[in-house]
Amino acid sequence: MKKNVIVAQSGGPTAAINASLAGVINGVVDSEAYDKVFGAVHGIQGVFKRQFINLTQLTEESYSSVEFLQTTPAMYLGSCRYKMPSIEENIEAYKQIFNIFEEMNVGAFFYIGGNDSMDTTAKLSAYAKMIGSDIKIAGVPKTIDNDLVLTDHTPGFGSAAKYIASSLIEIAHDTYIYDLPSVTIVEIMGRDAGWLTAASVLARNKYNRAPQLIYLPEVPFDVDNFINDVKTEIEVSKNVVVAVSEGIRDKDGNYICAGTATNDTFGHAQLSGAGKALEYLVKEKIGVKVRSIELNILQRCAGHISSRTDLDEATKLGEFAVQFTAKGFSGFMTSIKRKSTVPYLYDIEMADVSQIANKAKSVPVEWITPEHNDVTRDVISYIKPLIQGEVSITYRDGLPVYIDIPHLTGMN
Amino acid sequence: MKKNVIVAQSGGPTAAINASLAGVINGVVDSEAYDKVFGAVHGIQGVFKRQFINLTQLTEESYSSVEFLQTTPAMYLGSCRYKMPSIEENIEAYKQIFNIFEEMNVGAFFYIGGNDSMDTTAKLSAYAKMIGSDIKIAGVPKTIDNDLVLTDHTPGFGSAAKYIASSLIEIAHDTYIYDLPSVTIVEIMGRDAGWLTAASVLARNKYNRAPQLIYLPEVPFDVDNFINDVKTEIEVSKNVVVAVSEGIRDKDGNYICAGTATNDTFGHAQLSGAGKALEYLVKEKIGVKVRSIELNILQRCAGHISSRTDLDEATKLGEFAVQFTAKGFSGFMTSIKRKSTVPYLYDIEMADVSQIANKAKSVPVEWITPEHNDVTRDVISYIKPLIQGEVSITYRDGLPVYIDIPHLTGMN
Incomplete structure (x- = not known):
């Protein structure tokens, strides 16, 4: 008898994580090895609670459902922060999970x-090995932050980078209209890794130097240098756009931000307000027109401007995960190796x-200029391929159509 | 000898104001009455300073330039705030302007x-009449706020409404992923008129009730009612999205954004916006997970998700302005009359x-529910036609291509 498969999603949303889910579903449908694919609702907690959705049924209902799934942002199955x-x-806890796996004939x-x-994937895999279970355990990467090791980059990053660079071009057009000096500070996600902020460099073109200044969390942020950088740039460009990571810190490691820091489940500092802090600083020290913009969660959920390359890669990482386990492999995360x-x-x-787990990939310091206020061409070469291609979104009544999520919203 | 035409842009940017400029250019090119069309850089100040761009040349260079112009956000000619x-x-000042008009053979x-x-248009027109000048003066409307009188709606509003409703759908998907109650407050532009905030209602569909609560500046905002509304909604929807205008005021007319201050890294007292103020309030009074999002200037400059209907109307308003002046009319603003x-x-x-000028069109109070926390179906009927249709944007290297603006950025 063929075995079934369980898939779950976890962590923060991206525009590409449902594409990986579509990849797992496609992989199972195409596989000789497996029968049904069940989705656990709200991550590993959905396994504990036996909350499953029959995803095979989704493919039977209508093929287009899986296509809509691929382009829908955030998590179709819901998420959890449970570690x-x-x-x-x-x-x-492990015995409980594996009992449920056995009960559901999971391969x-x-x-x-x-x-x-x-x-979590590593721990489940270690437990399977310990008890000699034949159940294969595999991870599929996602994170807009692009900070996972052992993969060239992560799904979700390319779409976020495309959103950020596109938004920066549009913000640039907006800032150039007045014949007055101005400073616009754009705060971008990335607590410890500056990849997303670095992606803003792609907005530059033959008529536009914005963002003229880019500050990443990988190197110390110096307030005096920042003010000097802005003053110098105003002379050159008049309308200065600054891309800044939410996670910039001074040489002593203190965050440049507003408000108090609280802790989440995993002990990360909750940040907001680097942009606002710099806005007030520019107002006080330079006195020109200044505004700060927080790109906020739209950088991870703007499905209507996803990167085709990103979604295709995310789908393949899901499909290959199924194929690798069907061949007998376990305890791995599918990863991207760039050949060229x-x-x-x-x-x-x-x-x-x-x-x-517990490692992080930062932007190499040699990809940041010695002045700590810009990135090198290496960043452009690295990120450019990842934002290529557009996604054809269906619009109904003027708005993008995504897959229905009544199991998450409670509306039937 | 045929007369020339001068066109200028002013005020805040929208996604559709360049479409109106394209309309004026097309109108002149198609007209028997006029020869060249010059664009004044930085509004009426560009006339005083004799800073002109030959826009006819733009059409001769490449037809596609005018197509790119139509879909490019913000102002190709730059703006000014000079009244x-x-x-x-x-x-x-009037003599000076009309001398320049005569000098340039302007009709x-x-x-x-x-x-x-x-x-400004009304004043120039009154002066022309006063001195018996034959030069025709006409206005073409734009504003994302949709608060101009004597027109059904204004160009720029439909695209901003489409961006807001689309973003709200994507934000909704992002908020539903955790099995925990949450409140997400989305602050939307519109200090005195709630049209843009009202447009968020279009995000609702068969699986999504978000935004469950909508607060406009047209009616007083009551903090206690708001907290009760949110508490009630959490019971129904678990994940509550609140759309709130930046301009909400209490019954005494005080902005809700005032009063909440936090300290940043540099010890400044920061005044927060309406969204942040409500975020702190929910945290304090309800204690659930809460986040605020300011849609900020992207709602007026996200050209990649403009409304086709909006850009087409903006273009026609420009074209018709030229045709009306060619027929001898002056002292008017082109306007939209909805027939059905x-x-x-x-x-x-x-x-x-x-x-x-100096009048404003608000959302009718009868289009706001008696509880002051939602809008009626009249709003949906009114706005829905204005967001229809998508704009085909050219992407190069993964990013939207807009018309070059070297005359504004100083890069050649």
């Missing part, structure tokens, strides 16, 4: 997520999932 | 803008430009 305890701490479990989700930048070519490989 | 003094205050002047620009909502039909007419 598995260690096996030593709570072996009962493979796929977890689509970021760093914390790969931690021009032309852009890559392979899908497997990375040891136990080597991913 | 003409009254004729009594400074007749010399008509077109000003594309909002309330203040129509004030289903199917959507309208005429382009002329409104007396002296009756427009």
Whole structure:
């Protein structure tokens, strides 16, 4: 009898994580090895609670459902922030999960997520090995932050980068209209890794130097240098756009931000307000017209301007995860190995999932200019292929159509 | 000898104001009455400074330039905030402008803008009449706020409404992922008129009730009622999205944004917006997960998701302005008269430009629910036709291509 498959999603939303889910579904449908694919609602917690959706049914209802799924932002299955305890701490949790797996005749479990989700994947995989279970455990990467190790980049990043660079072009057009000096500060997501902020450099073109200044969290932020940088740029460009990471810190490691820091489940500092803090600084020290813009969650959920390359890669990472487990592999995360930048070519490989959690990939310091206020051409070469191609979104009554999520909204 | 035409843009940017400029250019090219069309850079100030761009040349260079112009956000010619003094205050300013008009053999002047620009248009028109000049003066409306009188709606509003409703759908998908109650407050532009905030209602569909609560500046905002509304909605929807105008005021007329201050890294007292103020309030009074999002200037400059209907109307308003002046009319603003909502039909007419400035059109109070926390179906019927249709944007290297603006950015 063929085995079934369970898939779940976890962590923060991206525009590409449902494309990976579509990839897993397609992979199972195309596979000789597996029968049905069930989706656990709200991550690994959905397994504990036996909250499953029959995703095979989704493909039977209408093929277009899976197409809509591929282009729908955020998580079709919902998410959770639950991190598995260690096996030593709570072996009962593991027994419970694997009992449910056995009960449902599960041959493979796929977890689509970021760093914390790969931690869970690694732990489940270690437990399976420990008890000699034949159930395959695999991770599929996603995170807009692009900070996972052992993969060239992560799904979700390309779409976020495309949104950021496109928005910066539009913001630039908006800022150039007055014959008066102005400073516009755009705060971009990325607590520890500056990849998203770095992507703003792609907005520059033959008529537009904005963003003229780019500050990443990988190097210390110096307030006096910043003010000097802005003053110098106003002389050159008049209308200055500054791209700044939410996570910029001074040389002592203190965040440049407004408000108090609180802690989330995993002990991360909750940040907001680097942009606002710099806005007030420019107002006080330079006195020109200044505005700050927080791109906020639209940078991770603007499905209508996703990168085709990003969604295609996300789908393949899901499909290959199924194929690899069907061949008997377990304990891996599918990953992207770049073979060439021009032309852009890559392979899908497997990375040891136990080597991913609790590590982070930053922007190399040599890709940041010595003045700490810009990035080098390496950044452009690296990110450019990832934002290529547009997604054909269906519009109904003037608005983008995404897949229905009544199981999350409670409306039937 | 055929006369020339001058056109200028003024006020705040929209996604449609360049479409009106394209309309004026097309109108002149198609007209028997006029020869060349010159664009004044930075509004009426560009006339004083004799800063002109030969826009006819733009059409000769490449037809596609005008197509790119139509879909490019913000102002190709730049803007100004200069308001003409009254004729009594400074007749010399008027003499100067009309001397330049005569010098350049100008037969008509077109000003594309909002309330203040129509004030300037009305004054120039009154002066022309006073001195018996044959130069025709006309206004072409734009404003995302949709608050101009004597027109069914204004160009720029439909595209902003489409961006807002689309973003609200994407934000809704983002907020539904966790199995935890949450409140997301989306602050939308419109200090005195709630049209843009009202447009958020279009995001609702069969699986999504968000935004569940909508607060406009036309009616007093009551903090206690708001907290009760949110508490009630959390019970129904779990994940509540609140659309709120930046201009909400209490019953005494005090802005809700005032009063909440936090300290940033540099010790400044920061005054927060309406969204942030409500975020802190929900955190304090209800204690659930809460986030605020300011849609900010992207709602007026996101050219990649403009409304086709909006850009087409904006273009026609420019074209008709030229045709009306060619027929001898002056002292008008082109305006939209809605003939039917289903199917959507309208005429382009002329409104007396002296009756427009210093008046404002608000959302009718009877289109707001008695509880002051939602809008009626009248709003949906009114706005829905205005967001229909998508604009085919050219993408190059993964990013939207807009018309070059080297004359504004200083890069050649």
